[in-house]
Amino acid sequence: MRTKTVRCTVNGVPVEKTVDVRASLADMLRDDYALTSVKIGCQVGECGACNVLIDGECYNSCIYLAVWAEGKSIVTVEGLKGKDGLLHPIQQAFVEEAAVQCGFCTPGLIMTALSLLNSGKKYTRQELRYEISGHLCRCTGYENILTALEKAINRRDNGE
Amino acid sequence: MFDFEVLYEARSVSNAIELLCQHPKAKIIAGGSDLLIKIREGKETGLELVSIFTLDELRGVSIKEDGTLCILPLTSFSNVIKSPVIQENFGVLAQALSQAGGPQIRNIATIGGNICNGVTSADSASTLLAWDARLELTGPSGVRLLHIEDFYLGAGKVDLKPAEILTAILIKKESYSGYFGHFIKYSMRRAMDIATIGCSVNVKLSEDKKAISDARIAFGVTGPVPRRAPTAEAAARGKAVSLETVEEFAAAAQADINPRTSWRATREFRTHIAKEMAKWALIESIKLAGGELQ
Numbered sequence: 317m318r319t320k321t322v323r324c325t326v327n328g329v330p331v332e333k334t335v336d337v338r339a340s341l342a343d344m345l346r347d348d349y350a351l352t353s354v355k356i357g358c359q360v361g362e363c364g365a366c367n368v369l370i371d372g373e374c375y376n377s378c379i380y381l382a383v384w385a386e387g388k389s390i391v392t393v394e395g396l397k398g399k400d401g402l403l404h405p406i407q408q409a410f411v412e413e414a415a416v417q418c419g420f421c422t423p424g425l426i427m428t429a430l431s432l433l434n435s436g437k438k439y440t441r442q443e444l445r446y447e448i449s450g451h452l453c454r455c456t457g458y459e460n461i462l463t464a465l466e467k468a469i470n471r472r473d474n475g476e
Numbered sequence: 477m478f479d480f481e482v483l484y485e486a487r488s489v490s491n492a493i494e495l496l497c498q499h500p501k502a503k504i505i506a507g508g509s510d511l512l513i514k515i516r517e518g519k520e521t522g523l524e525l526v527s528i529f530t531l532d533e534l535r536g537v538s539i540k541e542d543g544t545l546c547i548l549p550l551t552s553f554s555n556v557i558k559s560p561v562i563q564e565n566f567g568v569l570a571q572a573l574s575q576a577g578g579p580q581i582r583n584i585a586t587i588g589g590n591i592c593n594g595v596t597s598a599d600s601a602s603t604l605l606a607w608d609a610r611l612e613l614t615g616p617s618g619v620r621l622l623h624i625e626d627f628y629l630g631a632g633k634v635d636l637k638p639a640e641i642l643t644a645i646l647i648k649k650e651s652y653s654g655y656f657g658h659f660i661k662y663s664m665r666r667a668m669d670i671a672t673i674g675c676s677v678n679v680k681l682s683e684d685k686k687a688i689s690d691a692r693i694a695f696g697v698t699g700p701v702p703r704r705a706p707t708a709e710a711a712a713r714g715k716a717v718s719l720e721t722v723e724e725f726a727a728a729a730q731a732d733i734n735p736r737t738s739w740r741a742t743r744e745f746r747t748h749i750a751k752e753m754a755k756w757a758l759i760e761s762i763k764l765a766g767g768e769l770q
Contacts, residue, residue, distance in 0.1 A: 318482065337483040340512075360513045362668055367580055373554070376580045379512045381478075383485065384529055428579065449667030450578025 327395030543649030549588020
C-alpha cells in the first residue's frame, strides 16, 4: 500500500484526500489542507510545535501517520476562529500577557491550552508546568505562557 | 514524509499475524513514538511496516474474573494512568508512566511498545517486572504465556518469535493483592528525558505491619535489560520493618546490578544512586503499606 484515501474531519469540516502512506499528519495538514499553524520543528516529537487535537486529545502530528487520521476529528489553531472573527479566549489571554515572542511554539501551546480549558479542571501553576512539559519555547521562558494559561482558566471559571 | 518502503494496515489481530507471515521482514508499528523517530533519524530505512495502531481490540485495562489484571498492549500511557483499575490497585504503575516523555508522548506511546522495543530504560519496565507481570504472545501457532523477565533477551532484543505479537500484559491477583509500591526515576530533567536509572519496589507487610512478608524490586538501566534484584529481595523477606532492614536491602541490591558507564552517567554514579533509590523506594512502599519506620 503506497497511497490511501483518508477521510476525516478537519476543524469541523468532513474532508477526504488521497495521501502518500509515508506522510505524517503534519505533512497532510500543511501540504494538503494549507493549515500552516501546524509548525514543523524538531520532527521527532520533542518540541510540541506540531501539536494538534485528535478526538480531543493532544498529539504531536509530526510523529503520527496521516493514514491513522481515518475517521478522526482533528482541530488546529485555524479551527478556533469565532463566528464573528474574534480570537478564542485562550488566544486573547496569550496576547494580553505577551506570551508570544517569535510565535513558533505558540500554535502547539494553544492546542494544549485548549485541552486544559476543555478538561474543566483547575490547575496549580506547578501542575500547568507539568501539562506543558511537551512544549519547548526558546523565547519567553514560559512565565508569560503560564500566566496566560492561568488567566484563561480563571476566566472560564468566572464565566467570562 | 517518512523514509519507509510500504505500510500494511492490520484489520484484526489475526490479520496482523497473517500480514507478518506474508512479509517476514516487516516490523510492527504501534504508536510509533520510538520507531518513527528512528526512521526520521535515518537509523532505520526502507522498512516494510505492519501497523497495528488502529486495532482497538488491543486497547483497555480490566480485571478478569479470577482477579488477574489485564492491560491490553495498545493502551496509551495516558489511558493506563487514567484507568480507575490502575489508580485503585497499581498507583505505582501510574506513577512510573506519568514520568515518561510529556503529555503528547504519553497520549501516543503504548505500553506494549514500551515493552516490545526491549529498552532497559523503558519507564514501564521496572514496575512491570517488580509486579511479576506475564505476557500473552499470540502468533501463527497459537498463544503462549511468558514471564516478562524472560522476554528480555538483550539490549533491544526480546523473545518475539516470527509473526508473533504481544496481546496482553497480565498480573495475577496473588502478585498484587496486599502489595504497595513506589517508583523512582532518576533523570537529568523531569520531562522529555530518558531514565539514568529507574527503580520500582513493592512490599507486602504482615498483618501487624511489623514484618515484611514479601518485597520485590526491579531496576532499569542497571544492565542491558531491566532486571529484578533477588539478593535484595531475599535480604528483606521475613525481616522486621526497620531502617536496619531497609539499609540491608539497599546494600544487597548492589550485588544484583551491573551498570555501565555511558554519556548519561558513570558506572560508579549509577551504582551509588541505585542503592539510594532502593532505600527510598522501599521506605515509601512501607509507608504506603501502613508500616512505621523509626
